[in-house]
Amino acid sequence: MTTTHERTEEQNLPYNVFAKACPSRGTLEHVTGRWGALTLGALYEGPFRFNELRRRVDGVSEKMLSQTLHALERDGMVHREAQPTNPPRVDYELTPLGHEVAARLLTLIHFVEGRMDDVLTARERYDETRGAL
Template identity: 55%
Template sequence: MSTRHKDSPETDPTLEADVFARDCASRPVLQNVASRWGVLALAALREGPYRFSALRRRVDGISERMLSQTLQALERDGMIHREVQHSIPPHVEYTLTDLGTRVADQLVGLIQILESNIDTIVAAQDAYRRD
Protein backbone atom coordinates (compact mmCIF):
# COMPACT_ATOMS: atom_id res chain seq x y z
CA MET A 1 0.00 0.00 0.00
CA SER A 2 1.14 3.52 -0.58
CA THR A 3 0.70 6.71 1.35
CA ARG A 4 1.56 10.33 0.85
CA HIS A 5 4.72 11.44 2.54
CA LYS A 6 4.42 14.91 4.02
CA ASP A 7 7.69 16.04 2.43
CA SER A 8 6.65 14.99 -1.05
CA PRO A 9 3.48 15.39 -3.08
CA GLU A 10 4.30 12.13 -4.81
CA THR A 11 2.97 8.79 -3.59
CA ASP A 12 5.71 6.70 -2.00
CA PRO A 13 5.04 2.98 -2.59
CA THR A 14 7.55 2.02 0.11
CA LEU A 15 5.44 3.46 2.92
CA GLU A 16 2.74 1.39 4.61
CA ALA A 17 -0.73 2.81 5.04
CA ASP A 18 -1.43 4.05 8.55
CA VAL A 19 -4.77 5.79 8.96
CA PHE A 20 -3.54 7.30 12.23
CA ALA A 21 -0.79 9.18 10.39
CA ARG A 22 -1.86 12.71 9.44
CA ASP A 23 -0.71 12.49 5.83
CA CYS A 24 -1.80 8.93 5.09
CA ALA A 25 -3.82 8.66 1.88
CA SER A 26 -6.23 6.25 3.59
CA ARG A 27 -7.47 8.88 6.07
CA PRO A 28 -9.64 10.92 3.66
CA VAL A 29 -11.01 7.67 2.22
CA LEU A 30 -11.99 6.58 5.72
CA GLN A 31 -13.66 9.95 6.23
CA ASN A 32 -15.70 9.48 3.04
CA VAL A 33 -16.69 5.91 3.86
CA ALA A 34 -17.43 6.53 7.55
CA SER A 35 -19.40 9.73 7.04
CA ARG A 36 -23.10 9.54 7.88
CA TRP A 37 -24.10 9.55 4.22
CA GLY A 38 -21.20 7.40 3.02
CA VAL A 39 -22.16 4.58 5.38
CA LEU A 40 -25.81 4.73 4.37
CA ALA A 41 -25.12 4.95 0.63
CA LEU A 42 -22.73 1.99 0.72
CA ALA A 43 -25.11 -0.08 2.86
CA ALA A 44 -28.01 0.69 0.52
CA LEU A 45 -25.97 -0.18 -2.58
CA ARG A 46 -25.11 -3.51 -0.97
CA GLU A 47 -28.78 -4.37 -1.59
CA GLY A 48 -28.18 -4.03 -5.33
CA PRO A 49 -27.96 -1.42 -8.08
CA TYR A 50 -29.79 1.85 -7.59
CA ARG A 51 -30.63 4.77 -9.79
CA PHE A 52 -30.02 8.18 -8.23
CA SER A 53 -33.63 9.01 -7.35
CA ALA A 54 -34.31 5.54 -5.89
CA LEU A 55 -31.12 5.74 -3.82
CA ARG A 56 -32.17 9.16 -2.55
CA ARG A 57 -35.50 7.70 -1.44
CA ARG A 58 -33.74 4.75 0.22
CA VAL A 59 -31.35 7.02 2.16
CA ASP A 60 -34.10 9.02 3.82
CA GLY A 61 -33.20 12.59 4.72
CA ILE A 62 -30.28 13.12 2.35
CA SER A 63 -30.44 16.12 0.02
CA GLU A 64 -29.88 15.74 -3.69
CA ARG A 65 -26.70 17.81 -3.45
CA MET A 66 -25.28 15.78 -0.55
CA LEU A 67 -26.06 12.48 -2.24
CA SER A 68 -24.36 13.69 -5.40
CA GLN A 69 -21.24 14.78 -3.47
CA THR A 70 -21.19 11.51 -1.50
CA LEU A 71 -21.48 9.38 -4.63
CA GLN A 72 -18.75 11.37 -6.38
CA ALA A 73 -16.38 10.89 -3.44
CA LEU A 74 -17.12 7.17 -3.23
CA GLU A 75 -16.68 6.77 -6.98
CA ARG A 76 -13.35 8.63 -6.85
CA ASP A 77 -12.22 6.33 -4.01
CA GLY A 78 -13.10 3.20 -6.01
CA MET A 79 -16.05 2.13 -3.85
CA ILE A 80 -18.82 2.54 -6.40
CA HIS A 81 -19.26 2.38 -10.14
CA ARG A 82 -21.42 4.90 -12.00
CA GLU A 83 -22.91 3.73 -15.27
CA VAL A 84 -24.81 5.96 -17.65
CA GLN A 85 -27.48 3.94 -19.41
CA HIS A 86 -28.05 5.31 -22.88
CA SER A 87 -31.81 5.44 -22.94
CA ILE A 88 -34.32 8.21 -23.40
CA PRO A 89 -34.21 9.85 -20.98
CA PRO A 90 -30.71 8.72 -19.94
CA HIS A 91 -30.46 6.98 -16.58
CA VAL A 92 -27.52 6.64 -14.24
CA GLU A 93 -27.15 3.49 -12.17
CA TYR A 94 -24.81 3.03 -9.21
CA THR A 95 -23.33 -0.28 -8.09
CA LEU A 96 -20.62 -1.32 -5.67
CA THR A 97 -17.17 -2.29 -6.89
CA ASP A 98 -15.49 -5.36 -5.40
CA LEU A 99 -13.76 -3.11 -2.88
CA GLY A 100 -17.02 -1.29 -2.16
CA THR A 101 -18.75 -4.61 -1.53
CA ARG A 102 -16.08 -5.64 0.97
CA VAL A 103 -16.36 -2.29 2.77
CA ALA A 104 -20.18 -2.36 2.70
CA ASP A 105 -20.20 -5.87 4.18
CA GLN A 106 -18.28 -4.55 7.19
CA LEU A 107 -20.53 -1.51 7.51
CA VAL A 108 -23.69 -3.62 7.36
CA GLY A 109 -22.25 -5.81 10.12
CA LEU A 110 -21.78 -2.71 12.26
CA ILE A 111 -25.30 -1.51 11.44
CA GLN A 112 -26.74 -4.88 12.44
CA ILE A 113 -24.93 -4.79 15.78
CA LEU A 114 -26.29 -1.31 16.48
CA GLU A 115 -29.84 -2.14 15.40
CA SER A 116 -29.96 -5.38 17.41
CA ASN A 117 -28.69 -3.59 20.51
CA ILE A 118 -30.75 -0.41 20.28
CA ASP A 119 -32.53 -1.12 23.60
CA THR A 120 -29.17 -1.32 25.39
CA ILE A 121 -28.01 1.84 23.65
CA VAL A 122 -31.16 3.80 24.56
CA ALA A 123 -30.91 2.62 28.17
CA ALA A 124 -27.27 3.75 28.32
CA GLN A 125 -28.22 7.14 26.85
CA ASP A 126 -31.03 7.54 29.40
CA ALA A 127 -28.68 6.62 32.27
CA TYR A 128 -26.07 9.07 31.00
CA ARG A 129 -28.63 11.90 30.90
CA ARG A 130 -29.76 11.10 34.45
CA ASP A 131 -26.21 11.24 35.85
Protein backbone atom coordinates (compact mmCIF):
# COMPACT_ATOMS: atom_id res chain seq x y z
CA MET A 1 0.00 0.00 0.00
CA THR A 2 1.23 3.48 -0.84
CA THR A 3 1.98 5.69 2.12
CA THR A 4 1.09 9.37 2.33
CA HIS A 5 4.80 10.21 2.04
CA GLU A 6 5.12 8.19 -1.19
CA ARG A 7 2.02 9.82 -2.68
CA THR A 8 3.41 13.27 -1.87
CA GLU A 9 6.69 12.42 -3.63
CA GLU A 10 4.82 11.09 -6.67
CA GLN A 11 2.75 14.26 -6.86
CA ASN A 12 5.95 16.30 -7.05
CA LEU A 13 7.15 14.50 -10.18
CA PRO A 14 7.12 16.67 -13.31
CA TYR A 15 5.08 14.03 -15.19
CA ASN A 16 1.86 12.26 -14.26
CA VAL A 17 0.94 9.22 -16.34
CA PHE A 18 -2.65 9.48 -15.07
CA ALA A 19 -3.07 12.88 -16.72
CA LYS A 20 -4.55 12.59 -20.22
CA ALA A 21 -2.06 14.94 -21.91
CA CYS A 22 1.09 13.63 -20.19
CA PRO A 23 3.74 12.41 -22.67
CA SER A 24 4.69 9.61 -20.27
CA ARG A 25 1.48 7.79 -21.31
CA GLY A 26 2.81 7.17 -24.80
CA THR A 27 6.09 5.85 -23.46
CA LEU A 28 4.29 3.61 -21.00
CA GLU A 29 2.20 2.25 -23.86
CA HIS A 30 5.31 1.60 -25.98
CA VAL A 31 7.04 -0.20 -23.13
CA THR A 32 4.14 -2.22 -21.74
CA GLY A 33 2.31 -3.08 -24.94
CA ARG A 34 2.62 -6.70 -25.99
CA TRP A 35 5.27 -6.17 -28.66
CA GLY A 36 7.18 -3.49 -26.78
CA ALA A 37 7.55 -5.59 -23.64
CA LEU A 38 8.54 -8.69 -25.60
CA THR A 39 11.00 -6.75 -27.77
CA LEU A 40 12.65 -5.13 -24.76
CA GLY A 41 12.77 -8.50 -22.99
CA ALA A 42 14.39 -10.16 -26.00
CA LEU A 43 16.94 -7.36 -26.45
CA TYR A 44 17.90 -7.74 -22.79
CA GLU A 45 19.62 -10.96 -23.94
CA GLY A 46 21.88 -8.91 -26.21
CA PRO A 47 21.93 -7.25 -29.64
CA PHE A 48 19.89 -8.75 -32.46
CA ARG A 49 19.55 -8.21 -36.17
CA PHE A 50 15.99 -7.52 -37.32
CA ASN A 51 15.14 -11.04 -38.53
CA GLU A 52 16.80 -12.65 -35.51
CA LEU A 53 14.68 -10.46 -33.26
CA ARG A 54 11.55 -11.30 -35.26
CA ARG A 55 12.23 -15.01 -34.76
CA ARG A 56 12.88 -14.47 -31.05
CA VAL A 57 9.62 -12.54 -30.57
CA ASP A 58 7.46 -15.30 -31.97
CA GLY A 59 4.26 -14.11 -33.65
CA VAL A 60 5.20 -10.48 -34.30
CA SER A 61 4.74 -9.34 -37.89
CA GLU A 62 7.51 -7.53 -39.73
CA LYS A 63 5.38 -4.36 -39.77
CA MET A 64 4.62 -4.47 -36.02
CA LEU A 65 8.23 -5.17 -35.10
CA SER A 66 9.39 -2.29 -37.28
CA GLN A 67 6.85 0.08 -35.70
CA THR A 68 7.76 -1.13 -32.22
CA LEU A 69 11.47 -0.65 -32.79
CA HIS A 70 10.93 2.84 -34.19
CA ALA A 71 8.84 3.85 -31.15
CA LEU A 72 11.36 2.38 -28.70
CA GLU A 73 14.24 4.03 -30.54
CA ARG A 74 12.43 7.38 -30.45
CA ASP A 75 11.84 6.97 -26.70
CA GLY A 76 15.55 6.31 -26.15
CA MET A 77 15.19 2.63 -25.21
CA VAL A 78 16.71 1.04 -28.32
CA HIS A 79 19.78 1.92 -30.35
CA ARG A 80 19.75 1.09 -34.06
CA GLU A 81 23.08 0.73 -35.79
CA ALA A 82 23.26 0.36 -39.56
CA GLN A 83 26.49 -1.07 -40.96
CA PRO A 84 27.50 0.17 -44.44
CA THR A 85 27.83 -3.32 -45.86
CA ASN A 86 26.30 -5.07 -48.85
CA PRO A 87 23.72 -6.25 -48.03
CA PRO A 88 23.10 -3.68 -45.29
CA ARG A 89 23.34 -4.96 -41.73
CA VAL A 90 21.27 -3.37 -38.99
CA ASP A 91 21.69 -4.28 -35.33
CA TYR A 92 19.39 -3.35 -32.47
CA GLU A 93 20.43 -3.17 -28.84
CA LEU A 94 19.21 -1.63 -25.63
CA THR A 95 20.42 1.74 -24.46
CA PRO A 96 21.23 2.10 -20.74
CA LEU A 97 17.69 3.41 -20.20
CA GLY A 98 16.23 0.52 -22.20
CA HIS A 99 18.32 -1.94 -20.22
CA GLU A 100 16.94 -0.60 -16.95
CA VAL A 101 13.34 -0.68 -18.22
CA ALA A 102 13.78 -4.21 -19.63
CA ALA A 103 15.15 -5.49 -16.32
CA ARG A 104 12.03 -4.22 -14.54
CA LEU A 105 9.76 -5.70 -17.21
CA LEU A 106 11.49 -9.06 -16.96
CA THR A 107 10.79 -9.12 -13.22
CA LEU A 108 7.10 -8.77 -14.04
CA ILE A 109 7.29 -11.27 -16.93
CA HIS A 110 8.96 -13.90 -14.72
CA PHE A 111 6.45 -13.27 -11.95
CA VAL A 112 3.53 -13.80 -14.35
CA GLU A 113 5.14 -16.94 -15.81
CA GLY A 114 5.64 -18.30 -12.31
CA ARG A 115 2.00 -17.68 -11.35
CA MET A 116 0.35 -19.00 -14.52
CA ASP A 117 -1.06 -22.06 -12.74
CA ASP A 118 -2.98 -19.68 -10.46
CA VAL A 119 -4.12 -17.60 -13.43
CA LEU A 120 -5.32 -20.66 -15.36
CA THR A 121 -7.20 -21.92 -12.30
CA ALA A 122 -8.84 -18.51 -11.88
CA ARG A 123 -9.82 -18.48 -15.56
CA GLU A 124 -11.41 -21.92 -15.30
CA ARG A 125 -13.34 -20.89 -12.19
CA TYR A 126 -14.47 -17.66 -13.86
CA ASP A 127 -15.55 -19.46 -17.06
CA GLU A 128 -17.48 -22.08 -15.08
CA THR A 129 -19.28 -19.39 -13.05
CA ARG A 130 -20.06 -17.23 -16.10
CA GLY A 131 -21.11 -20.24 -18.16
CA ALA A 132 -23.65 -21.21 -15.47
CA LEU A 133 -25.43 -17.82 -15.69
